[in-house]
Structures are given as C-alpha cells and as structure tokens.
Amino acid sequence: MFRESKNVPPETGEDAPITAAAMEAVFADCYDYESRELHIGGREANRVRLCFIDGLVSGSDVAEQIIKPLTDPGRFGGEAVGSRAISMMLGGSVYVYTAKSRKALGEAVTDLLNGFCALIFDAERTAVTFEVKSQQRRSVDAPKEEKVVKGAKDAFVETMKVNTTLVRRKLRNPHLKIKEFSLGERAKTAVTLVYIDGFTNAGIVAEAARRVSRIEAEGVLTSSVIEENIVDNYRSPFPQVISTERADKFCMNLLEGRVGILADGLPLGFLVPGTFSQFMKVPEDHSAHYLVSSALTLLRYASVALTLLAPAFYVAVAMYHQEMIPTRLMQSMIDARASVPFPTAMEVIMMLLAFELLQEAGIRLPSPIGETVSIIGALIVGQSAVEASVVSPVVVVVIALAGIAGYTMPNQDMGSALRLCRFFLVLAAIALGMFGVATGCGLLIYHLASLESYGVPYMTPFAGAEGRHLGRALLRRPMTVKRDREPELKTGSGGEARL
Amino acid sequence: MKRAVLALTALGLALGLVSCSGMTILSNYRRLENIELVRTITADAAPEGVTVSICGAAGKESGPRQYECSGPSMGVALGELMLMPLGRDAILSHAESLLVGEELAKTGMDQCLDYMERFSETRLDTGVLIVRGGRALDLAAGLTGKETPAPDVIAGLGKNISRMGEGYFFTCREIASSLAQNGCALVQCVKGEEGEKLFEERGELDIRPAGFAVLGTEGGPAYLTEEETLGTLVLLNKFRSKNMDLEVEGTVLTVSVDRAEAGFEPVFEDGALAGIDIALKLEANVICLTGDGALTDALYRKSAEEALSRRILAAVNAALRRSRQLGADFLDLEGVVRRRAPLKMERSGESWAEVFPRLALNVRAESTLLRTFDIVDPPDVAGEEENRSPWEKLIESLNGS
Numbered sequence: 001m002f003r004e005s006k007n008v009p010p011e012t013g014e015d016a017p018i019t020a021a022a023m024e025a026v027f028a029d030c031y032d033y034e035s036r037e038l039h040i041g042g043r044e045a046n047r048v049r050l051c052f053i054d055g056l057v058s059g060s061d062v063a064e065q066i067i068k069p070l071t072d073p074g075r076f077g078g079e080a081v082g083s084r085a086i087s088m089m090l091g092g093s094v095y096v097y098t099a100k101s102r103k104a105l106g107e108a109v110t111d112l113l114n115g116f117c118a119l120i121f122d123a124e125r126t127a128v129t130f131e132v133k134s135q136q137r138r139s140v141d142a143p144k145e146e147k148v149v150k151g152a153k154d155a156f157v158e159t160m161k162v163n164t165t166l167v168r169r170k171l172r173n174p175h176l177k178i179k180e181f182s183l184g185e186r187a188k189t190a191v192t193l194v195y196i197d198g199f200t201n202a203g204i205v206a207e208a209a210r211r212v213s214r215i216e217a218e219g220v221l222t223s224s225v226i227e228e229n230i231v232d233n234y235r236s237p238f239p240q241v242i243s244t245e246r247a248d249k250f251c252m253n254l255l256e257g258r259v260g261i262l263a264d265g266l267p268l269g270f271l272v273p274g275t276f277s278q279f280m281k282v283p284e285d286h287s288a289h290y291l292v293s294s295a296l297t298l299l300r301y302a303s304v305a306l307t308l309l310a311p312a313f314y315v316a317v318a319m320y321h322q323e324m325i326p327t328r329l330m331q332s333m334i335d336a337r338a339s340v341p342f343p344t345a346m347e348v349i350m351m352l353l354a355f356e357l358l359q360e361a362g363i364r365l366p367s368p369i370g371e372t373v374s375i376i377g378a379l380i381v382g383q384s385a386v387e388a389s390v391v392s393p394v395v396v397v398v399i400a401l402a403g404i405a406g407y408t409m410p411n412q413d414m415g416s417a418l419r420l421c422r423f424f425l426v427l428a429a430i431a432l433g434m435f436g437v438a439t440g441c442g443l444l445i446y447h448l449a450s451l452e453s454y455g456v457p458y459m460t461p462f463a464g465a466e467g468r469h470l471g472r473a474l475l476r477r478p479m480t481v482k483r484d485r486e487p488e489l490k491t492g493s494g495g496e497a498r499l
Numbered sequence: 500m501k502r503a504v505l506a507l508t509a510l511g512l513a514l515g516l517v518s519c520s521g522m523t524i525l526s527n528y529r530r531l532e533n534i535e536l537v538r539t540i541t542a543d544a545a546p547e548g549v550t551v552s553i554c555g556a557a558g559k560e561s562g563p564r565q566y567e568c569s570g571p572s573m574g575v576a577l578g579e580l581m582l583m584p585l586g587r588d589a590i591l592s593h594a595e596s597l598l599v600g601e602e603l604a605k606t607g608m609d610q611c612l613d614y615m616e617r618f619s620e621t622r623l624d625t626g627v628l629i630v631r632g633g634r635a636l637d638l639a640a641g642l643t644g645k646e647t648p649a650p651d652v653i654a655g656l657g658k659n660i661s662r663m664g665e666g667y668f669f670t671c672r673e674i675a676s677s678l679a680q681n682g683c684a685l686v687q688c689v690k691g692e693e694g695e696k697l698f699e700e701r702g703e704l705d706i707r708p709a710g711f712a713v714l715g716t717e718g719g720p721a722y723l724t725e726e727e728t729l730g731t732l733v734l735l736n737k738f739r740s741k742n743m744d745l746e747v748e749g750t751v752l753t754v755s756v757d758r759a760e761a762g763f764e765p766v767f768e769d770g771a772l773a774g775i776d777i778a779l780k781l782e783a784n785v786i787c788l789t790g791d792g793a794l795t796d797a798l799y800r801k802s803a804e805e806a807l808s809r810r811i812l813a814a815v816n817a818a819l820r821r822s823r824q825l826g827a828d829f830l831d832l833e834g835v836v837r838r839r840a841p842l843k844m845e846r847s848g849e850s851w852a853e854v855f856p857r858l859a860l861n862v863r864a865e866s867t868l869l870r871t872f873d874i875v876d877p878p879d880v881a882g883e884e885e886n887r888s889p890w891e892k893l894i895e896s897l898n899g900s
Contacts, residue, residue, distance in 0.1 A: 318531050323592030323620065330536055330593060337532040344531060427511065433527075 014106030017125040020049040022105050023118070027051075038067060038119070040085050041076035048085070052117035052132075061132040062117055065095040070119075082124055089119070089128045098131035113188060137162065138267075143245045145412070150287040152248040160190050160264035166247040167194060167262075167269075171254065175199065181212050183263075187219025191226070194250075194260035194269075201257060201490045204454050208259040208272055220263050226270055230261070232452050237420050239413035240453045242271040242278055249283045257491035273453035273489070275460050277473035280304075282410040285476055294475040299408070301474065306405035307418050308444075311348055312425035312437045314398045318344045320433030336392040345430040347391050351399040352423065354381075359403075456488045464488075535564070535587040538650035540577070541635035542611050543600035545569045549607060551576040552636050553589060554649045563648035567636060573607075573614045591620040596653045597627045597671075598635035598689075604712070605719035608686075612678075615671045623675075626657060626668035629720065631690045631709040638691040641704030649702070656689070656706050664741025664756070665708040666728060674714065680834060683715030683827035685731065688722065713829050721825050723818070730818030733759045733779065733811060734830045742786060745806040750790030752803050754868070758782035759811060765836045766859070771847050774859030775832065779815065781866040783807055794871040808864035819860050828855060 010022040020035070027033035032054045040046035048070075052062060069075050075093055076085060090099050100116075102108040108118050108127040115133030120126075140162060142148065143155035152170075156163045164178050179193040191212060195205050211230040220226060223243060231240040242258070244250055250269040254260055261270040280300050285293040317324050318333065325333065340347060358377035365373055378400075385391045402422065409415035421444055428436030449463045457464030461473050465488060472486070485491050539554040552567035566589075570576030581589040599611050615621045630638050642649035660666045666687045669677075677684035688711065691704040710728040712720035723731060732738040738759040745752045764776040785794060785803075793799045822830050833851040837844050847854075 319529070320527050322529065322531070322534060322590055323622075327536065327538065327593045327595070330534075334531055334534055334536065337530075340532070 012105065014104060016105040018102060018105050018108050018120055018127045019122050019125065020051075020120045021122075023049075023051050023108070023120060023127075026105070026109055027112075032056075038070055040070055042071050042073045046076075046085070049120040049122070050117060051112060051120060053112055053115075055136075056113070056115045056134055057117050057132045058134045061096075065132065066117065066119075066130055069094050082121065083126075086121060086124065086126060086128055094130065096130035096132060100129045102127045102129055110182070110188060114190070133161075140166065146244060146246050146249070146282075146410075148246070149284055151283055152246070154247050155245045156247060156250075156262070156267045156269055158265050158267050160192065160262060163247070163262050163267075163269065164192065164194070167251060167254075167260070170247060170251040171196070176254075179209065181209075183212070183215050184217055184219035187221065189220035190264040191215075191220060192262045194254060194262060196254055196257075199257060199491055200254070200259055204257075204259055204273065204489070207454055208261070212261060221265065223263075223266055223268055223270070226261060226263055226266075230270075230272065232454070236447065236451055237417040238276070238448065238451065238458070239279060239411060239417065240272075240274045240451065240458065242274045242411070243268050243413070244271070245269070246283060252283060252286070253278075256486055257489035273456040274458075275453060275456060275488075276448065276458055277461065279409070279411040279414040280473070286479075290476045290478045297474060297476065300410070303405040303408040304418065307402045307409075307415075308422055308425060309437065309441075310398050310402040310405070311352060311422060312429040312440070314395070315344060315348050315426055316429040316433040316437050319430070333392070333394050336394055339389040340392050341389070342391075344395075347395050348399070348426060348430075351391055351395050352426065355399055355403050356419070460488045529588045529590070533587050535589040537589050537591050537594050538648070539596045539598065539639060539653060540591070540594050541567075541598040541600070541639045542573050542603055542607070543634045543636050544602040544605075544607065547571060549573045549576050549603065549610070550636060551580060552639060553577075553580060553591075554639050554643065555589075563643045563646070565640060565643060565649070573610050574618070577614070591618065592622060594621055594625050595650060596657070596668075597625055598639060598653075599627065599629050600633070600635040601629060601631055602634070604629045604686075608714060608720070612671060612674060616675055621671075623672040624670045626653075626670055627674055627686050628653070628668070629686050629688045629712050631688045631722070633691060638689070638704060638706065640702075641691050642702045642706055644702040647701050652702070652706055656708070660687070660708055661737065661739040663708070664729065664732065664738060665725075666711065667732060667735075667737045677829070677831070678715055681715075681828045681831055683713055683825075683829045685711045685829050686714055686720065688712050711829075713825060713827050716825050716827050721821075721827075723821060726814045727817045727821045729811075730814035730816065731830060733815055734761050734777070734818055736761055743783075743807070743810060745803060745810060747792060747803045747806050748799060750788060750792035752785060752792060752806075753787040753789075754783040754803070754807060755786050756781060756783045756807065756811075757869075761815075763832075763835045763839060765840050765843070766861075767840070767843050767847070770843070771849060772836065772844065772854050772858065774861060775836065777815070777860060777862040779808075779811060779862065779864040781807055781811055781864055782869055783866065784870045785868065785872055800868050800871075804866040804868050807866040807868075811866075812862055812864050815862050815864075819862070823856060826852075826855075832858075 010019060010025050011017070012022055012025050016022055024035065030053075033051070034054045035049055035051040038048050038050050040048055050062075050066070070089075076088065086101060090101055098116075100107075100111065102111065102118070103126055108120075108129060111129040112118055114131075116129040116131050118127040118129045121128075137159045138157045140154045140157055142153040146155075154166055156166065167178075168176065173196065175197040177193075177195055177197045181191045181193070183189050183191045193205070193209055193212060195208075208230065212226075215225065215229040217225045217229070227239075227241045227243065228234045233240065242253060244253075245268055247269070250260055250271065253271045258271045258273065261272070263270075280297060285297065288296070322330060337344070342350070354377075358374060361377070362371070362374040382396055382400075386393050386396060406415050406418055406422075409418065425437060425440040425444075428440035430436070432439065449457070449459050451458035461467075461469035469487065535553075535555050537553040537555060541552045541554070543550045547569045548571035550567060550569040551573055552565055555564040555566075566580055568576050568580035570579055577591075597611060597615060599608060603611070612627070615625055615627070616623065639649040642652045657668045660668060667685075668687050669685055674684040674686060688709040689706050690709040692707050693704060709722075710725055711723045711731055713723065714720050729738075729741070738756075740755060740757045742753060742755050745754060758781065760780045762778040762780070764778070765772055766774040766776060788794060818830065822828060822832075828851065832855070
C-alpha cells in the first residue's frame with residue numbers, strides 16, 4: 001500500500017538549483033539512469049553524488065578516470081571538500097579532458113543526455129560534469145545509397161562527432177566553422193552548421209542559422225524535419241536541400257560556397273542552397289574524364305525529359321495525334337492494341353501504378369527478396385500481361401523506358417518529384433493531348449523558375465543567370481582549366497546574397 | 500489556401516475520371532485499335548461525279564483492305580466513305596499517294612488537288628500520280644495481293660523510280676507551288692501492266708512509270724514522251740541514275756549515268772534577256788560492252804562520251820521544244836533566270852510569256868566516262884608517267900638497264 005509523501009517535491013525547472021534529489025526527480029522512472037554516492041578522498045564525511053545515463057557513458061572511463069582519482073586520499077586530502085574539491089576537479093585532478101561546472105539543473109540534465117556524467121555537490125548547489133561518452137557507435141563505412149566507383153568511401157554515420165571529424169579531416173582549415181544548435185523541445189538533438197568563414201556568403205550563413213534555430217519540433221529524428229523547415233518553398237515536390245551521405249560530396253559543396261548542416265543521429269549531411277543543376281551532378285563527375293563526365297551529364301538531362309514526357313507524349317499521340325506517328329510504327333501499334341480491352345488512358349495509368357507498386361515493394365522488402373520481386377514483376381508479370389492482352393507491348397516499353405530514365409537521377413528526391421510530375425503530365429495529356437502536355441510543361445517550368453533557394457534562383461544557370469554560365473551546368477571543364485566559382489553563390493569577400 | 504487545395508484536388512479528380520472513362524475533352528479522340536490507316540487514295544470519274552477508294556495497310560491478322568464510294572465530289576465521296584461502311588475511323592494523315600484516273604485528270608484534277616491541300620488531315624507531301632489508260636481504282640485493286648497491299652507496291656515504285664531515271668513522284672506541295680508560280684505543273688504518270696507474278700502474295704498487276712503529265716495546259720493534261728521525261732528530269736536536276744545503251748563504233752555500250760547536272764546562265768543583250776546557256780555535266784560508268792570495243796582506248800572512250808552527250812542533249816532539247824510548244828514553263832526556266840539575275844530581269848520589264856518563245860537556248864554537254872571496270876587491261880590514264888611512284892620508276896629503270 002502506497003502512502004502519499006508529505007515531503008515537498010524538489011524544484012525541477014531549467015534554472016532550478018542542482019541537487020541530487022532534483023536530479024533524481026527529473027530522471028524518475030528512467031531505467032537507464034544510474035546514481036551512486038562517492039566519498040571524496042575516501043572520507044565518509046565528504047559525500048558527493050555521481051549520476052550518469054547507463055549506455056551513454058563508458059563505464060570503464062568513469063571508473064578509471066573519475067572514481068579512481070576522486071576517491072584517492074593522496075589526491076583529495078582532508079581539506080578537499082566542497083568548493084575546494086570542485087576547483088581541484090576543474091583544475092585537472094580528475095583525468096577527463098572535458099569538465100564543466102554547472103549551476104542550473106537544465107544544463108546538467110542536458111550534459112547527462114549528451115554522454116556526460118555529473119558529480120553533484122548538494123551543499124554548493126553545483127554539479128561538475130565530465131564527458132565520458134560511450135564509444136559504442138557504427139563505424140565509418142562505404143556509402144550505401146550513393147555508390148562510389150572512383151572516390152572516397154567514407155560515409156557519414158549517426159554520430160555527430162564522427163561526421164564533423166570526417167569533414168575536418170578533408171578540410172584542414174581553421175576557417176571551417178562548425179556552429180552548434182540544440183533542436184527539439186524534447187529530443188534536444190545537436191545540429192551543426194558547417195561553413196567556411198570568409199568564403200561562404202555571410203548572408204546565406206546567417207539565413208541558414210536563422211532557419212535552423214527556429215525549427216520547432218519535438219525532435220530531429222528524420223531528415224524531413226530539417227529539410228522542410230529550412231527550404232524556401234516546402235510545398236514544392238522538388239528538393240531544395242542537397243542531402244548526401246558522402247563526406248567528399250559534402251566537402252566539395254562546402255568548397256563551392258554552400259552551407260552544410262549535420263544532425264546528430266542522422267547519417268546524412270544537408271547542403272544549401274540547392275539548385276536544379278546541382279541535383280544533376282554526382283561526385284564521380286570530378287573523377288571521370290571531363291568529356292565522359294560532360295556526356296553523362298547531358299545524358300542525365302535527356303533522362304529528365306524522357307522520364308517526364310515519354311508516357312505523356314505516348315498518351316497524347318496515341319489518343320489524339322495519330323498523324324504524328326510514322327506509318328509503320330502506327331500499324332504496329334494498331335495491331336498491338338487490337339486485342340487490348342482497356343482504353344489507352346487506363347492502360348497507361350494502370351502500368352504507371354503497377355510500376356510504382358513494384359518499385360515500392362522492391363524498396364520496402366529486404367534486399368534479396370526485393371530484387372526477386374522486381375525481377376518477377378518486370379519479367380514475368382510484364383510478359384504475362386502482354387501475352388494476356390491486358391496491356392500492349394508499346395505501353396510496356398514506354399513505361400519501362402520512362403522508369404529506367406528516372407533511375408539515372410543522382411538524387412532520389414529529384415527522381416520522386418519527377419515521378420509525381422509524370423503522373424500530372426499524363427493526366428493532362430489524357431485530357432487535352434499535346435495541348436495538355438504543353439500546358440503541363442509550361443506550368444512545370446513556371447513553377448521551377450519561380451523557386452528560389454536562399455536567394456539563389458532554383459533554375460540557375462538556366463534562368464536568372466547569364467547565358468555564358470550555361471555550359472557550367474551541362475559540361476565539365478578539364479581540371480587544368482581554372483574553374484570559375486558559381487557567381488550566384490556570391491562567395492568570397494564582398495556581396496551579400498539577395499535574401 | 501484550403502480553397503486552392505480543394506480546387507486542385509477536384510480538378511485532378513475530374514481529369515482522372517473524365518480521362519479514364521474515355522470521355523476526353525478534346526474532340527479528335529480516336530481509339531487506336533479502331534483506326535483504319537489509309538495509305539493510298541484513288542479518284543476516278545464516275546456518272547455521279549467521282550468514285551474514290553481508300554487502301555488501308557495490311558494488318559497482322561487482316562489482309563489488305565480497299566473500300567470505295569461515289570459522290571458528286573471527291574470531298575463528299577471521301578466523307579461518306581469515312582462515315583459509312585467501315586465501322587472504323589479512317590484517317591488520311593498517313594496517305595502516301597493519290598492515284599487519279601486519266602478520265603478524271605482531264606476535268607477534275609483541280610478538285611483532287613484542292614481537297615488534298617485544304618483538308619486538315621491530308622499531308623502536302625502526298626505523291627500524286629495519274630493512271631494512264633485506265634481507272635485508278637482498278638489499278639489499286641490489281642496491285643493488291645493476298646498479303647501485299649497496293650500502297651506497298653506504289654511506295655516501292657516511289658523509292659526506285661528516281662534510281663531508274665524514269666520519273667519522279669511530285670508531291671501535292673510541289674504541284675501546288677509550280678501551278679501558283681508557273682501556271683503549270685508536272686505530275687508523274689503510271690500504268691498497270693500484267694507482269695510476272697514472282698510472288699504468290701503479289702497482285703495481278705504491276706505498276707510501271709509512264710512519263711510525266713503537264714497540268715495547266717488547255718484541254719487537260721499534256722503527256723510527255725519517255726525522252727522528254729528524261730530531258731525534263733535532267734533540266735530539273737532531279738535525275739539520279741539511269742542505265743543507257745549507246746552505240747559506239749559499231750558496238751553497244753551499256754553505261755550507268757550516275758550524274759547529270761544542269762547549270763543555267765542567262766544571257767542579256769542590251770538589257771533584255773536574249774537566251775540561256777545550259778551546261779550539262781554528265782558522269783557515267785561502263786556496265787557492259789557488247790561487241791569488240793576497245794574500252795581502254797582513249798579514242799573509243801571519247802566516242803562513248805560523245806554518244807552519251809548526244810543522247811542526253813537530244814532528250815533535253817526535246818523537253819525544251821515541248822515546253823515551248825505547250826507554252827508552259829514546266830521546266831521553271833523563269834524561276835531559274837529570276838534567281839540567277841533578279842535585278843536584270845526586273846529592269847528588262849518584259850513578261851516571260853513574251854520572252855520565252857524567242858529565247859536562244861544553247862545547250863552543251865560535257866560527259867565523262869569514269870570507270871570501265873576492265874581489270875585485265877586498265878585504262879591508259881593521261882599523265883601516267885607523273886603518277887607513277889618512285890618505286891615503280893626504279894624497277895623500270897633496273898629492268899631497262
């Protein structure tokens with residue numbers, strides 16, 4: 001039988017004084033919260049409370065670097081009590097490289113949650129916190145999503161410190177600044193802003209800092225919490241933040257004058273401003289021969305047109321503008337369609353949906369099964385559908401072509417946006433034929449041209465820039481030729497971004 | 500904002516429903532499988548006015564199809580044909596050829612061309628052919644075999660006619676343009692012949708070129724002879740190649756004429772156009788020699804070249820004579836002169852009709868026999884001494900010493 005406590009509960013606000021009882025109250029019902037009493041210098045009268053979160057700290061480090069020297073009578077003698085002991089600890093009598101003196105309960109709690117342990121001095125209303133983070137973390141590995149053929153194979157992991165180290169190792173420059181923010185009302189996730197001071201446009205840095213600091217969320221556990229909060233137009237399906245798991249790509253963009261954002265717990269780096277042409281590039285462009293890279297970049301742009309327009313163009317031509325089809329092809333199409341019971345519109349929409357279903361199933365299922373599903377879907381179901389006259393072979397070819405062209409997108413977010421637009425264009429083509437396709441394309445171009453990312457036109461250098469910079473987006477110059485900086489990023493001294 | 504989202508959602512749903520139900524917004528929606536692909540149209544004179552027929556392409560399961568209908572005009576007859584018997588949507592946008600019967604060509608060529616040029620579906624690059632000595636409908640039916648549709652046979656002739664040097668498929672655009680500029684135009688004529696039925700799937704008839712017809716002359720089209728057609732092809736620079744038999748020093752030399760280009764130079768005297776110098780450049784290769792001819796002999800070759808020049812000159816002169824005789828500038832000489840000397844022509848102030856009959860047309864030809872294909876005895880090329888390699892000269896000097 002429980003009895004209601006007559007004691008007054010300790011104050012647990014952010015600025016409340018630090019006491020062992022207050023800390024216990026904050027972490028009440030926390031299975032992983034541990035605390036124990038220590039005797040400084042081995043003297044029972046000199047009591048102090050050690051608190052930490054089990055799992056976040058390294059037990060051996062706590063024992064070796066804190067408990068052992070703290071209880072050593074030779075080190076902490078009779079007079080080493082209270083403020084004297086605190087002063088000794090901060091002065092290096094405890095072998096931990098980071099030690100902080102905390103007066104407010106909120107600060108101490110945050111430290112505990114970040115892998116510190118705290119020694120609480122009730123009488124002084126003070127805690128000394130030591131960084132003794134656990135080393136249990138995923139090791140740096142090759143990127144999983146962004147395949148590397150010829151380049152660095154270190155990808156970001158979930159630990160912020162590891163990620164900042166990866167960046168720091170590639171950019172050994174004191175001007176590389178890493179500004180920290182704590183985000184999330186409850187999760188208190190550490191988010192850092194990475195930029196090269198004096199090189200990256202100060203306006204973009206300030207704006208990125210403003211947007212990151214005003215993120216209101218319970219926690220930063222998914223990438224969209226950051227992405228949707230820092231973009232200019234979150235309603236647009238087109239990505240405006242470059243996200244990458246590759247440290248080399250992250251650093252390359254920092255060197256071009258972009259601002260990077262890293263979040264603890266996310267194995268990704270985010271970069272702003274994001275422009276359309278940037279989503280068409282891959283780091284391999286800088287590894288391969290410049291002619292090959294240029295050809296591949298052009299191919300990617302052609303793929304954009306193909307993945308967007310192929311189904312819509314087919315629908316428009318097959319339903320309304322048959323005169324555009326060459327005679328032999330037209331005859332083949334008529335023959336192929338003769339036994340298909342569904343109208344062309346329904347046939348194409350069905351195939352597009354089936355393609356999306358297969359893709360979704362392939363992604364969600366574990367890798368070996370996912371691949372099997374894709375193969376079964378593409379080969380067996382597709383072949384059977386054609387043989388059963390449910391769809392015509394031409395439609396299968398068109399949809400497959402559009403799908404494959406979509407897979408050439410270096411950025412999956414861009415690929416997804418294009419897939420969405422493909423549906424929109426197909427519907428427009430079904431309703432209005434080529435007029436619909438033209439109208440749809442017009443609206444799409446209007447939307448893209450009206451987007452801005454941190455004051456930089458999204459379609460630059462195709463729109464909102466001088467024509468002479470067009471080649472930079474489409475072609476790569478040899479490394480021996482001096483590279484121009486991207487003028488729209490306004491890097492270096494002078495010039496503020498239009499915000 | 501909510502309103503905009505609602506409106507967009509409603510629009511999307513409406514579009515999806517409308518389109519998936521087949522009730523599309525545009526009026527020219529045609530189901531692909533219901534389309535009858537028309538590749539050849541025929542038009543003939545009939546008691547009611549015009550009889551038209553359309554020849555569809557052969558499908559995978561159905562054989563070649565031909566449908567006919569009569570009406571007071573070509574437009575009415577075709578309109579009825581597309582509505583009436585098919586149960587399918589006939590589209591004329593893929594029509595490659597229009598065959599017009601000789602009878603209709605006399606009186607109703609205008610309405611055929613008018614229809615082809617004004618109807619929104621038909622293409623201006625449709626070839627127009629006049630069927631000599633018969634009805635276009637019968638020719639198309641005769642060409643149609645079990646599996647070979649008439650349009651395929653006609654398309655085959657279209658591809659080869661220029662290579663054979665026997666004509667050229669003029670399109671609606673070219674005919675209309677020529678009629679507008681010169682008041683006359685050329686049209687290719689064809690005829691049906693009972694030929695060897697090499698393949699079971701071929702039709703009973705074979706199609707053969709039958710020279711050019713000149714539209715825009717009084718009393719219906721005027722038909723050119725084979726020689727005049729050849730001359731016309733050369734003067735229009737539409738000649739590609741032709742095999743010819745030449746009589747050279749008692750032998751028959753068969754050559755393939757692979758190049759025949761005509762260059763025009765207007766001659767002005769006292770500010771008035773006095774004549775046109777026409778220079779022909781001919782190139783040919785020997786294919787076959789019947790008799791004892793010395794192919795490698797320079798004199799024999801020169802005789803052969805002269806024979807070729809004479810042959811082509813005769814054809815060209817015949818075409819020029821016929822043009823003057825008909826009073827129809829179907830060779831577009833006026834256009835050529837105006838392009839070569841526009842200011843001088845402008846200043847002369849004379850009309851072409853006045854100038855053309857009295858123009859001095861000086862035609863000269865320059866022929867070259869390029870290859871004799873005589874491996875055993877190669878030709879004695881001029882300047883052989885200079886062309887020999889130092890190695891050859893060394894061997895010869897050693898042999899001599």
